[in-house]
Amino acid sequence: MLEKTNVKVLDKVVVRFSGDSGDGMQLAGNIFTNVSAGVGNQVSTFPDYPAEIRAPQGSLSGVSGFQVSVGTGVYTPGDLCDVLIAMNPAALKQNVKFLKPGGVAIVDIDSFKEADLRKALFVTDDPFTELNIKAQVVQVPVTSMTKAALADSGLDNKSVLKCRNIFALGLVCWLFDRPLEAALHHLKTKFARKPAVYEANAKVINAGYDYGHNIHATVSTYRIESDAPVKGVYTDINGNTATAWGLIMASQKSGRPLFLGSYPITPATDILHELAKRKDLGVKAIQMEDEIAGVCSAIGASFAGNLAVTSTSGPGLALKSEGIGLAVMAELPLVVIDVQRGGPSTGLPTKTEQTDLLQALYGRNGESPVAVVAAATPTDCFTMAFEAARIALEHMTPVVLLTDAFIGNGSSAWRIPEDDEFPAINPPYVSAEQLAAGWRPYDRNETTKVRYWAIPGTEGAMHRLGGLEKDCVTGAISTDPVNHEKMVNIRREKVARIADNIPAQEVLGNPDADTLLVGWGGTFGHLNTATEELNAEGTPVALAHFRYINPLPTNALDILRKYKRVVVAELNTGMFADYLQSKLPGVNVLRINKIQGQPFTVTEVKEELTRLIQQA
Amino acid sequence: MENNYTAACYKSDQSVRWCPGCGDHAILNSLHKAMATIGIAPHKIAVISGIGCSSRLPYYMNTYGFHTIHGRAAAVATGFKAANPDMTVWQISGDGDGLAIGGNHFIHAVRRNIDINIILFNNKIYGLTKGQYSPTSDRGFVSKSSPYGTVEDPFIPAELVFGARGNFFARSIDVELAISQEVLVAAAAHHGTSVTEILQNCVIFNNGIHNPITDKEVRADRTIHLRHGEKMLFGKDLNKGIVQDGFGLKAVELGVDGYTIDDVLVHDAHTPSNFLHQQLAMMDGKSLPLALGVIRDVEAPTYDASLTAQVEQVKSAKGFNSLREMILAGDTWTVE
Numbered sequence: 013m014l015e016k017t018n019v020k021v022l023d024k025v026v027v028r029f030s031g032d033s034g035d036g037m038q039l040a041g042n043i044f045t046n047v048s049a050g051v052g053n054q055v056s057t058f059p060d061y062p063a064e065i066r067a068p069q070g071s072l073s074g075v076s077g078f079q080v081s082v083g084t085g086v087y088t089p090g091d092l093c094d095v096l097i098a099m100n101p102a103a104l105k106q107n108v109k110f111l112k113p114g115g116v117a118i119v120d121i122d123s124f125k126e127a128d129l130r131k132a133l134f135v136t137d138d139p140f141t142e143l144n145i146k147a148q149v150v151q152v153p154v155t156s157m158t159k160a161a162l163a164d165s166g167l168d169n170k171s172v173l174k175c176r177n178i179f180a181l182g183l184v185c186w187l188f189d190r191p192l193e194a195a196l197h198h199l200k201t202k203f204a205r206k207p208a209v210y211e212a213n214a215k216v217i218n219a220g221y222d223y224g225h226n227i228h229a230t231v232s233t234y235r236i237e238s239d240a241p242v243k244g245v246y247t248d249i250n251g252n253t254a255t256a257w258g259l260i261m262a263s264q265k266s267g268r269p270l271f272l273g274s275y276p277i278t279p280a281t282d283i284l285h286e287l288a289k290r291k292d293l294g295v296k297a298i299q300m301e302d303e304i305a306g307v308c309s310a311i312g313a314s315f316a317g318n319l320a321v322t323s324t325s326g327p328g329l330a331l332k333s334e335g336i337g338l339a340v341m342a343e344l345p346l347v348v349i350d351v352q353r354g355g356p357s358t359g360l361p362t363k364t365e366q367t368d369l370l371q372a373l374y375g376r377n378g379e380s381p382v383a384v385v386a387a388a389t390p391t392d393c394f395t396m397a398f399e400a401a402r403i404a405l406e407h408m409t410p411v412v413l414l415t416d417a418f419i420g421n422g423s424s425a426w427r428i429p430e431d432d433e434f435p436a437i438n439p440p441y442v443s444a445e446q447l448a449a450g451w452r453p454y455d456r457n458e459t460t461k462v463r464y465w466a467i468p469g470t471e472g473a474m475h476r477l478g479g480l481e482k483d484c485v486t487g488a489i490s491t492d493p494v495n496h497e498k499m500v501n502i503r504r505e506k507v508a509r510i511a512d513n514i515p516a517q518e519v520l521g522n523p524d525a526d527t528l529l530v531g532w533g534g535t536f537g538h539l540n541t542a543t544e545e546l547n548a549e550g551t552p553v554a555l556a557h558f559r560y561i562n563p564l565p566t567n568a569l570d571i572l573r574k575y576k577r578v579v580v581a582e583l584n585t586g587m588f589a590d591y592l593q594s595k596l597p598g599v600n601v602l603r604i605n606k607i608q609g610q611p612f613t614v615t616e617v618k619e620e621l622t623r624l625i626q627q628a
Numbered sequence: 629m630e631n632n633y634t635a636a637c638y639k640s641d642q643s644v645r646w647c648p649g650c651g652d653h654a655i656l657n658s659l660h661k662a663m664a665t666i667g668i669a670p671h672k673i674a675v676i677s678g679i680g681c682s683s684r685l686p687y688y689m690n691t692y693g694f695h696t697i698h699g700r701a702a703a704v705a706t707g708f709k710a711a712n713p714d715m716t717v718w719q720i721s722g723d724g725d726g727l728a729i730g731g732n733h734f735i736h737a738v739r740r741n742i743d744i745n746i747i748l749f750n751n752k753i754y755g756l757t758k759g760q761y762s763p764t765s766d767r768g769f770v771s772k773s774s775p776y777g778t779v780e781d782p783f784i785p786a787e788l789v790f791g792a793r794g795n796f797f798a799r800s801i802d803v804e805l806a807i808s809q810e811v812l813v814a815a816a817a818h819h820g821t822s823v824t825e826i827l828q829n830c831v832i833f834n835n836g837i838h839n840p841i842t843d844k845e846v847r848a849d850r851t852i853h854l855r856h857g858e859k860m861l862f863g864k865d866l867n868k869g870i871v872q873d874g875f876g877l878k879a880v881e882l883g884v885d886g887y888t889i890d891d892v893l894v895h896d897a898h899t900p901s902n903f904l905h906q907q908l909a910m911m912d913g914k915s916l917p918l919a920l921g922v923i924r925d926v927e928a929p930t931y932d933a934s935l936t937a938q939v940e941q942v943k944s945a946k947g948f949n950s951l952r953e954m955i956l957a958g959d960t961w962t963v964e
Contacts, residue, residue: 049961050961052963242963244962244963245956245960245961245963246960246961247955247961257951257955264951269711271710271711273703273707290954291939291943292946292948293943293948293954296711298935301732301736302732305706305732305736308696308733309706309707309710310707311707312694312703312705312707313710313711313712315674315694316708316711316712318711318712320707335700337697338696338697342694427963428955431950468674468692468708468715469671470671471669471671472671474670474690474693475692476689476692476694478687478693478694478695479679479696479697
């Protein structure tokens with residue numbers, strides 16, 4: 013048999029698990045991810061789940077997917093998958109478009125009865141022909157094999173069927189030569205409080221693995237290359253968890269207690285969940301009565317001396333805008349996290365977009381500048397949440413951190429940083445000398461234009477803040493016309509000078525190319541992969557991927573002026589391109605845009621960029 | 629309580645800019661004096677307000693102060709107190725700010741029972757926007773935004789507080805300085821959200837709105853000053869009392885129709901049931917006198933204390949000293 017086994021050696025593979033939203037595809041995908049990361053692969057995941065919690069079973073709208081890429085040089089979850097697992101006809105129909113020609117579709121043939129086909133709106137009895145699948149279809153009796161494996165378990169039928177996903181996982185583990193012990197370890201953690209469920213799943217994963225072994229003559233198996241990664245302790249982390257942890261690191265580095273005022277909203281709620289758990293680290297995470305109360309409670313906590321944060325998605329950011337304006341006026345530190353989703357209005361709550369950029373930059377009344385930063389990858393959410401907090405605390409300003417559904421829910425392996433890898437954060441506290449000399453609340457550091465922070469409870473520092481314009485010297489209410497203009501300019505200058513306290517913009521790819529691809533935020537993986545592949549294929553491309561949006565790094569505009577072609581790729585109709593264009597008269601900013609609630613694919617970025625290069 | 633503080637310790641250097649004759653001046657004076665009696669150091673106090681005439685008050689306090697945005701002061705105060713429970717927090721609001729645009733935050737602050745002291749200035753009008761009806765204006769009230777009279781019923785603030793399961797409600801009138809001080813001191817002593825409604829006269833846009841109750845000639849007969857543990861007596865000669873009448877209350881004259889002092893109810897502000905408190909608070913100065921003083925004052929777990937205790941309990945149970953320790957206790961792997 014062995015000589016017939018067809019082993020493909022690949023630097024990376026993409027697997028997509030799909031099934032009913034109740035089928036446990038996210039769990040199977042997560043365990044596969046963790047096991048792969050554990051053997052030294054880079055990983056990148058993309059959970060693609062429906063807005064409905066439980067749509068009708070077997071229906072097209074109820075399909076839940078989880079795509080993961082593992083191997084070396086992995087920056088994205090991949091455009092198309094090498095292996096698709098489809099637990100029912102609806103899952104196959106919805107996901108076959110993500111399967112590479114020549115890939116493998118593994119289906120649970122027990123779930124392809126006539127009634128199942130009708131639920132998925134197939135019109136013939138041969139779904140594979142009807143879908144015109146150009147890949148190998150492996151028909152596995154997942155349901156009956158799972159039932160057989162658990163025949164003596166004493167579990168009821170419903171509990172038995174819940175283990176189908178783990179049978180599929182066992183099969184995939186065999187296919188990719190993943191160690192079952194590691195998968196069993198994750199299952200044991202997951203079902204620590206339900207030993208009977210663990211036992212059942214342990215049996216089933218072995219059954220799935222063995223099944224693969226017994227049929228291996230008919231399927232290709234894969235060996236995936238591993239990088240030698242940086243030494244250290246690793247964990248699997250998604251963007252929302254990384255955001256929460258980055259804030260905790262900033263709290264430790266600033267000595268300011270962490271406060272979150274929030275309200276549940278997809279896809280940002282996991283930040284609230286994580287920080288609510290972190291009472292074990294002293295975090296106060298409060299679920300308020302609405303989005304406005306979320307930001308306002310955070311502003312109160314900021315006035316009280318905490319590192320104050322509110323987390324939301326686009327519609328919630330709209331509701332918070334008046335509150336953010338108050339923090340601009342009162343010059344209080346505040347971190348606002350927007351995990352972007354498809355809009356406008358309720359839009360596409362579970363899908364990804366970059367359409368809140370202009371809202372973050374300008375969505376308030378009056379001249380109301382705030383700092384805006386964006387995270388590039390799931391693990392970068394940790395760094396940029398830290399940075400958002402650092403900028404807020406050191407510059408006494410609201411900072412909007414933009415992430416998105418793609419990186420918020422997506423995960424990667426992450427090396428846990430040592431405590432000394434992040435700098436101390438130094439808020440501009442009022443000193444005892446200043447108090448003795450007659451401090452006033454809007455006294456400023458002349459270099460940074462930042463006002464000093466007096467924490468309530470401090471003797472001799474009583475002061476009043478508010479949303480009304482203040483006299484630039486005394487801090488008392490003022491309607492003086494010239495004073496107002498002066499204060500508007502000071503607030504703008506204060507935010508502009510943050511540029512002196514952030515890293516310079518880097519250029520990746522081939523810096524000597526005459527084409528510069530520009531991106532920002534969560535598209536980094538796709539743009540970086542497209543850049544690497546184009547350079548490898550002989551088309552020179554440089555990449556400037558922005559994480560500091562307002563202010564821009566001090567060298568940013570000089571970089572952009574250097575290139576013959578500047579092409580901004582983003583998941584909106586051109587917001588960052590417009591923003592850059594307004595600062596770059598004379599430069600023709602070209603655009604690649606997509607507004608489909610889905611991330612870019614590497615292929616479409618490469619094709620569109622190549623087309624633009626050939627045009628001019 | 630003896631302390632070294634005087635009302636002057638709580639006055640800021642800002643000149644007070646309310647209209648001459650505005651009831652807010654009297655309330656501010658009462659608050660300065662009440663704070664001196666309470667005796668908490670000015671730097672341990674924060675006064676937080678929304679928008680409206682009353683919300684200018686923090687500027688006139690020599691404490692930490694925050695004049696926020698319309699309706700949101702309860703949310704700001706909640707975050708402030710949760711973040712820094714060592715501070716004493718006062719929240720100043722009006723009937724428009726607190727019960728219209730800020731109604732949601734108001735009821736949720738009361739429901740949570742966070743330890744803040746809300747003073748609700750009720751003048752039944754929007755003053756700062758120059759005279760529109762408010763959520764406490766009576767049906768039919770004519771104003772610039774209701775030229776033919778309103779066609780809606782008002783909130784009665786006390787009823788809203790009880791609906792939100794409030795544990796402290798007191799009432800005063802701007803000109804009743806002694807009662808105002810008494811109830812503000814009691815509000816500060818209470819743990820949890822306290823709501824003190826003060827009937828306040830807007831001399832410009834709603835002058836005399838409370839007169840049918842508050843006029844000197846009628847006030848003794850149309851109001852009753854409730855004190856815990858004392859008989860519910862009112863009238864110039866304290867010859868009238870409140871008695872139980874079936875499921876309701878009735879005002880009687882002692883010595884008339886056979887009623888004696890023994891029939892008059894004794895006020896119990898501390899009884900957990902709010903049934904009688906609500907009936908007392910709903911007395912409207914017509915057939916029954918409007919109740920002033922502390923109507924309900926019941927101790928219950930506060931949000932801030934419960935939050936602090938839960939954080940401490942979870943912290944000591946898990947025993948992590950840093951983020952890294954917490955992460956390392958989870959699912960990890962090592963690359964050598």
